[in-house]
Amino acid sequence: MDILEVKNLCKVYGNNEIKINAVDNISVNVKKGEFVTVIGESGSGKSTLLNCIGGLLNPTSGEVYIKGKNIYSLDEEERTIFRRQNIGFIFQSFNLIAELNVEQNIIFPILLDYKKPEEKEVDEILNILGLLDRRHHLPSQLSGGQQQRVAIGRALITKPMLILADEPTGNLDTKTGEEVIELLLKASELYNQTILMITHNLKLTNYSKRIIKIVDGKVKVDVKNNNNRGN
Numbered sequence: 141m142d143i144l145e146v147k148n149l150c151k152v153y154g155n156n157e158i159k160i161n162a163v164d165n166i167s168v169n170v171k172k173g174e175f176v177t178v179i180g181e182s183g184s185g186k187s188t189l190l191n192c193i194g195g196l197l198n199p200t201s202g203e204v205y206i207k208g209k210n211i212y213s214l215d216e217e218e219r220t221i222f223r224r225q226n227i228g229f230i231f232q233s234f235n236l237i238a239e240l241n242v243e244q245n246i247i248f249p250i251l252l253d254y255k256k257p258e259e260k261e262v263d264e265i266l267n268i269l270g271l272l273d274r275r276h277h278l279p280s281q282l283s284g285g286q287q288q289r290v291a292i293g294r295a296l297i298t299k300p301m302l303i304l305a306d307e308p309t310g311n312l313d314t315k316t317g318e319e320v321i322e323l324l325l326k327a328s329e330l331y332n333q334t335i336l337m338i339t340h341n342l343k344l345t346n347y348s349k350r351i352i353k354i355v356d357g358k359v360k361v362d363v364k365n366n367n368n369r370g371n
Contacts, residue, residue: 142171142172143170143172143206143302144204144205146166146168146202147205148165148167149163149166149199149201149202149204150164150200150202151185151197151199151200161357162185163185163192164185164356164357165202166354166358166359171334172301175350176350176352177337177338177344177345177350177365178190178337179351179353179354180354181355182340184357185354186338190306193304193336195219195220195227198212207226207301224249224253225253227300227301228294228295228300229305230292230308231291231308232308232309232310233311234279234288234290234291234311236291238278240278241275241277241278242271242278242279242290242293243276246262246294247262248294250297250298265327268323268330269290269323271286271293284312288308288309289323292323292324296328296331299333301333302333303324305324305337305338306337307338307339308321314341321347322347350362350363350364350365
C-alpha cells in the first residue's frame, strides 16, 4: 500500500528572466513502512521537496497524496489539521519550546487538538527514547542528542502514518547521530510508520531500505538499498 504518492510535483521560484526549478516534475511513491533517504547536494531541491510533501510549502503545480488524500485539495486550515494528525516532522534545529519540559514538548501536538494524552503511551515513548529520567527537564538542561530525542518523541506521539525528517542529525556528532537514527527506527517499527529522511550524511543511508538522489530538482537515482542494516 502506498502511503505517499507524489505526482508531477513542481516548485518554481522567480519569473521567466530568473527562473529556478527547485522541484522539477518529480513523481515518487512510498509504501507503508518504508524508510527512504533522500540525498543530494546543497541547493539540489531536496528540502523544498520535503516541505512541499509535508504541506509546509505550496508547490507551483502537481499533487501530493497521503493515504489517498490530496493535501492540496484542502484549504489551509484543513491542511494544517491533517498535517498535525497524519505527519510527524523532525528538523535539524529541534524546534522545542524552551518553556516546556520534555514531557510537555512531546505531548504538545495532542494538546493542540484538545485531546488528553494517554499516560501509558507517553511513558512508552519516553522509555523507548531513553528519556524517562528526563521527563521534567527543560530543553536547556539537555544535550543536543537528548533534544533531538524529544523532537522524535513529539513526532511520534500522534502515531502519524508518515514521518518527514530534514537533516535530523545535522547538529549532532556522528556517534550521537547514529544513535538517534537507531532510536527513530526502533520507534517507527513499533508503530509501523513510514519515514522519508533528507540527509547529507551518506553513512545514514545504510539504515534505509531505499535511496533517492535529487540533482537540480529532478530524481536522478531511485534504488533499493541492498546494504540496509535491517536486511
